[in-house]
Amino acid sequence: MQGSRRLRPFRPARVPSWDLSIVLEGLTGHPFKPMESVSEKLLTIKTVLLVALSSLKRVGDLQALSISPSCMDFAPGLVKVFLRPRPDYVPKVPSTPFRFQQVVLEAFSPAEEGSVSLNLCPVRALRIYVDRTAQWLGSDQLFVCFGGKSRGSAVTKQRMSHWIVEAISLAYEVRGLTSPLGVRAHSTRAVASSQAFFKGSSTEDVCAAAGWSSPSTFIKFYSLDVRMAPGSRVLSA
Template identity: 40%
Template sequence: DYLGSSPDRGSTVSEPGSLSRAQSPKANCLEVDRPLLTTSGLSEKVLNTLLQSRKPSTNRAYSRVVKTFQKWCFVQKVNADKPSVNEILEFLQQGLDKGLSLNTLKVQISAISAYLSSQLSADPLIQRFLKAAQRIRPPVLNPVPQWDLNIVLEQLCEPPFEPLKEIDLKYLSLKTAFLTAITSASRVSEIQALAFKEPYLQFFPDQVVLRTLPDFSPKVASKVNINQEIRLPSFCPNPSTEEELRYHSLDVCRALKRYLLQTESFRKSENLFVVFSGKNKGLTASKLTLSRWLKDTIQTCYIAAKLSPPIFIKAHSTRATSTSWAERLLVPPNQICKAATWSSLHTFSKHYRLDIDALQETAFGRAILQSVYQKK
């Protein structure tokens, strides 16, 4: 599979094996390359296996791009099955003019490549276009999220998040999800996939070990990240002073134990976090619901502290905040990468600018909770 390397005007995407499709192929299914693979003479079993090489979210993104591309081709009177390199570049240019980012343009190229069974990214003109797009609209690295971890952790020690045995289930759910997210630097999708019972969840005197359900596929599906253990440490497990007792209220193990006890009677899911009210009570909390819980926790803490809640809070910012605090507290980057399930130190360095190495299993989670001491 290749894109004709000739940059001459009118050169088209070649399709090996003289594969042909209808003049106006439909892209209403999520698997944009199913029609092409079907004509290749593959058995249905092999076809279905090949189509599982991409995550469902990727298929959805590709499907949206292909639909947009087909509409553009219809308006421009372009053959969507055999567009020329120039025509593809015109489509990309329209996106660039509309303000699409470099990453979005790359997704468009990948989607159209899958649709045409061609390697568009290898074409010299496509490569040059992407380099130009990067210069015209360079990627913007967002600053550290504009909310203070200390403020949130301080307020989690106060009502409405304490005392833990008396608070509303809503605030128990919010607090437990937030502490899990901030001490593990996990993605929302990973938090949603956590299991609630052994052997996937185990409590020890000094830590809790969490695992995702066996059918979960992480975003970075490497051998290290698949079914990776998440070890979260106890925090001030044996408090002897008033200050230690206060900090013990940030113990994620304590919060998880109480959360499991409170949700036991209505739980209808093997996932750790479940909906706490309404018609879906007891069912798996969706990624959207968990994202809302994380944002609501931050906003509630700011309001409790009589401060204006920060705007444009994103659930994903808990990863950025926790890893940034870990950097500040000199947690080894390999532990940060492991906690955040990044594929390499390069990912961490690119976003959080750190380049050292060492080891400790629970260093990450403990350092995040200890950040509250920075205020003292």
């Protein structure tokens, strides 16, 4: 095994497999809005993607979230939401701090009310999602199936992964672009954490949010180059 690793060393991707700005712009328009009246499918896949991007969590962690009062709490004025995994959750990596970690998602500023960015607010999306699913919820899991005989029941990690990939692909399609190939749900961790780091978040804060015990995990496996080259700015001016 050591010899094979020397012959074919691990080479993690250094560029994103999809463009975050394209996806976010796609999520702000039709058919993803208005969230109060879009189909339950579109509301679900959009909300799952927004929470995945803003929390930096893997799909297994998102599946562990619950609507139980002890696991989810909206702050007054919907300025933020506190999320915790259900007590019996066993994470993929037992040593991960997420098992006892509180996830805090902050809402966009009230000054942005009515702006396009409001359609990307994870707190607002979650509030609308929770209110709409309450009518037919059959599980205390936060994200549940939205159609068919399984409507309202707990969703699997595999199905949530499909939702994330479908949301990314659909966001490209509504922009008139070809869906990127080879997109995986786990890529949201790399794209979101790299963007947060590029925007000024410290390595420690990124690792704490994602649940990585060491900065080397982020640097070695998840760090992507999300910068724009100067030449690109010239041609797009």
